[in-house]
Amino acid sequence: MINLKKKINPLETILYYLVIFFPVFFLLRSFVLNFMLIIISLIFLFLSFKVKYNFLQKKYNIFLLIFFSYIILLNLILNQNNEDLIKSFFLLKFFFLFNSIIFVYSRIDKKFLIKNLNYLLISILIISIDFFTQYIIGHNLLGFKPHHCDLNFENCQRYSGLFGSELVLGGYFSTIIFSLFLLLKILKKNSYINLLPIFILIIVFLSGERSAFLLSFIFLITFYLLIIKFNMRNIISIFFIISILITSINFLAKDTTKARYYSDIKSLLNFDQPSLIETLKLTPWGLHYDASISIILDKPLFGNGLKSFRVKCKKYEVEEKEIKGYRVCSTHPHNFHLEILIDTGLLGYLLFLMFVFYIIKDLKKENINKNLMINFIIFFIIIFIFLPRPTGSVFSTFFGAIFWYFLGSLFGYSKLIKSEIKNFK
Numbered sequence: 001m002i003n004l005k006k007k008i009n010p011l012e013t014i015l016y017y018l019v020i021f022f023p024v025f026f027l028l029r030s031f032v033l034n035f036m037l038i039i040i041s042l043i044f045l046f047l048s049f050k051v052k053y054n055f056l057q058k059k060y061n062i063f064l065l066i067f068f069s070y071i072i073l074l075n076l077i078l079n080q081n082n083e084d085l086i087k088s089f090f091l092l093k094f095f096f097l098f099n100s101i102i103f104v105y106s107r108i109d110k111k112f113l114i115k116n117l118n119y120l121l122i123s124i125l126i127i128s129i130d131f132f133t134q135y136i137i138g139h140n141l142l143g144f145k146p147h148h149c150d151l152n153f154e155n156c157q158r159y160s161g162l163f164g165s166e167l168v169l170g171g172y173f174s175t176i177i178f179s180l181f182l183l184l185k186i187l188k189k190n191s192y193i194n195l196l197p198i199f200i201l202i203i204v205f206l207s208g209e210r211s212a213f214l215l216s217f218i219f220l221i222t223f224y225l226l227i228i229k230f231n232m233r234n235i236i237s238i239f240f241i242i243s244i245l246i247t248s249i250n251f252l253a254k255d256t257t258k259a260r261y262y263s264d265i266k267s268l269l270n271f272d273q274p275s276l277i278e279t280l281k282l283t284p285w286g287l288h289y290d291a292s293i294s295i296i297l298d299k300p301l302f303g304n305g306l307k308s309f310r311v312k313c314k315k316y317e318v319e320e321k322e323i324k325g326y327r328v329c330s331t332h333p334h335n336f337h338l339e340i341l342i343d344t345g346l347l348g349y350l351l352f353l354m355f356v357f358y359i360i361k362d363l364k365k366e367n368i369n370k371n372l373m374i375n376f377i378i379f380f381i382i383i384f385i386f387l388p389r390p391t392g393s394v395f396s397t398f399f400g401a402i403f404w405y406f407l408g409s410l411f412g413y414s415k416l417i418k419s420e421i422k423n424f425k
Contacts, residue, residue, distance in 0.1 A: 009047065009050060009051075011043050011046060011047060011050075012047055012051075012107075014043060015040065015043045015044065015047065015100060015103075015104060016104055016108055016112065016113075016116075017116070018036065018039065018040050018043070018100075019040070019100060019101055019104040019105075020104075020113065020116045020117065020120060021116070021119075021120060021123075022036070022040075022405060023120065023123075023124070023176045023177075023180070023405075024120070024123055026163075026168075026172060026176065026398070026401070026402070027127070027162050027163065029166075030397040030398060033397055033398065033401055034090075034093070034397055037093040037094075037096075037097055037397075037401065038090075038093060040093075040096065040097060040100050041092070041093050041096035041097070041100070043100075044096050044099060044100040044103060045096065047103070048103070053103060055099045055102075055103070058358070058362065059358045059362075060355050060358035060359045060362060061095075061099065063351055063352075063354040063355040063358060064095055064098070064355045065095060066351055067344075067348060067351040067352055067355060068091050068092050068094070068095050070344065070347070070348055070351060071088050071091060071306060071343070071344060071348065072085075072088045072089055072091075074088075074302060074303065074305060074306075074344060074348070075088040075305050075306050078304075078305045084305065084306050084307065087306060087307075087395075088306045091306075091395060091400075094400055094401070094403075094404040095404075097401065097404050097405060097408060098404045098407060098408040098411075099408070100408070101405065101408030101409055101411075101412045102408060102411055102412045102415060104412065105409075105412030105413060105415050105416045106412065106415035106416070108416075110187065110416075113187065113416075114187055114188075117180075117183065117184075117187065120180070121180075124177060124180065127161060127162055128199075128203060129141075130142075130161045130162050131159060131161035131162075131169060131203060131206075131207070134146060134159050134160075134161050135159050135206055135254075138153060138154075138156075140161050140162065142162065144160070144161070144162070144164045146158060146159045146160070147159075147160065147165075147167060148208070155255075155256045156254075156256060157208045157256050157257065157259070157260045157264075158207070158208040158209075158260075159206060159207050159208060160207070166398070167208075167209070168209075168392075168398065169203075169207045169209070170203070170204040170207035170208065170209025170212035170213065170216075171209055171211070171212045171392070171399070171402065172402070173200050173203050173204050173207070173212070173216070174200065174204050174209075174212040174213070174215045174216040174219070175212075175215070175384070175402050175405075175406045176402060176405065176406065177200055178197070178200055178216065178219055178380075179405075179406055179409040179410060179413075181193070181196045181197060181200065182373070182376060182377070182380070182409075182410070182413060183409070183413060183416075184196070185373060185376075186373055186413055186416060186417060194227065197216075197219065197220040197223055197224075198220070198241075198245065200216055200220075201213070201216045201217060201220050202245075202249065204216045205249060205253070205257070205261075206253060206257055208257060208260045210260065210261060210265070211389045211390045211391065213261070214387070214389055215383070215384070215387060215389060218383050218387060219380060219383065222376075222379050222380070222383065223376065224238070226372065226375065226376065226379070227372070268283045268284070269283065282326075283326070284326045285334055285335075285390050287326055287327065287328045288313075288328065288330055288333045288334050288335075288338075289333065289334075289335065289338060290316075290328075291309075291313050291316040291328045291329075291333075292309065292333040292335070292338040292339075292341075292342055293338075294316055295308070295309065295312045295313070295315075295316075295342050296338070296341045296342055296345075298312070299345060300345060300346055301345045301346055301347055302344075302345040302347060302348075303341070303342060303343050303344040303345030303347075303348055304342055304343060304345075305343060306343050306395060307331075307332070307343065307393070307395060308342060308343055309330070309331075309332055309333045309339065309342050309343075310329065310330070310331050310332070312342070313328050313329040313330070314329060316328050317329055331393065332392070332393035332395075332396070334390040334391065334392075335388075335389075335390060335391055336391045336392075336393070336394035336399075336403070337349070339393060339394055339395065340352055340394065343395070356381075356385055359381065359407070359411055360378060360381065360382070363377060363378050363381075363411070363414055364378065366414060366418060367414075371417055373413070373417055374414050374417060377410045377411070377413060377414055380410060381407065381410055381411075384406060384407070
């Protein structure tokens with residue numbers, strides 16, 4: 001590890017700050033987020049040459065770089081407009097974000113990290129307080145109101161706090177804040193930290209983001225299954241905590257919030273259909289996914305080009321059944337696996353899977369001491385990528401940044417753990 005008392009390149013320190021406080025940039029909308037991604041990419045490239053950091057020696061990076069390069073080449077071949085071609089080129093910012101995070105966590109000093117992490121946690125606390133303020137009194141500290149409300153801004157179902165009109169707070173907590181929880185587990189030996197996943201789950205539940213709640217719930221179950229020793233005392237304690245949690249949520253959550261997870265889901269399903277498959281096809285996501293499969297089959301090998309769902313879906317709108325006003329078309333298919341298949345075909349999707357295969361292989365190879373935290377990281381990466389659920393667009397600025405920051409952070413933490421083990425020895 002680097003001792004910050006030694007003279008280091010000031011740009012490296014700047015990169016440390018940018019990576020540590022990157023979660024705050026999500027609050028500042030796409031323009032600032034894009035700007036910071038470009039700055040991080042440029043600094044990382046300069047430092048890589050400066051300190052001779054060969055990030056391409058890893059197979060996962062080779063496949064990831066080929067994946068993004070393939071998207072650029074595909075858009076060039078398909079003669080898409082200049083705007084789409086430029087957007088495909090700037091997708092490389094995610095490649096550099098992913099590697100910048102790994103670079104930082106493999107070199108940063110632990111004391112420097114803990115000091116600045118404390119400041120970041122204060123920011124997260126402010127975001128949390130602001131969210132609860134909006135949930136309880138109907139507006140946050142800046143006056144932002146919740147969403148999916150009636151005409152009087154009552155009976156609301158979605159809460160976003162400081163994110164304003166962007167309904168992403170649940171997704172933010174289920175990924176970015178959960179990754180910070182793992183970092184706290186690595187850096188600080190405090191049993192109270194184990195309660196943080198419950199706090200995250202409550203916020204995600206109250207935000208009204210169902211997909212994020214599912215992801216958070218699976219993360220939480222996985223975490224507790226791996227850390228808890230199953231004896232009678234612990235089983236009774238778990239049962240007691242779950243009972244208190246369910247009772248508290250049922251008592252404190254608004255009826256409109258609870259409806260979001262129960263009656264609203266039931267209303268989406270038309271059980272008059274001959275099979276469960278047909279029932280699911282007529283949900284909003286089912287319409288997207290059904291059309292997505294048809295678009296994939298049109299060009300299964302090479303795909304249709306970047307963000308092509310919004311254009312290609314129009315072909316299938318005429319086949320749409322008018323079910324409660326749901327539409328086939330949207331800006332993206334609401335599942336990043338389908339999005340990659342639509343845009344890049346089986347070839348691009350295979351490159352993506354090879355990237356995932358090699359990061360997991362690399363983690364398992366380095367985990368010779370069977371470190372529990374690295375096992376968490378492996379499980380969480382698998383869950384995050386392969387859990388079937390609606391998602392944002394992996395090629396968009398916001399969800400793309402969340403996606404690659406989350407993966408980069410988890411993988412970077414393994415480097416931090418490895419450094420700690422070496423220092424301990």
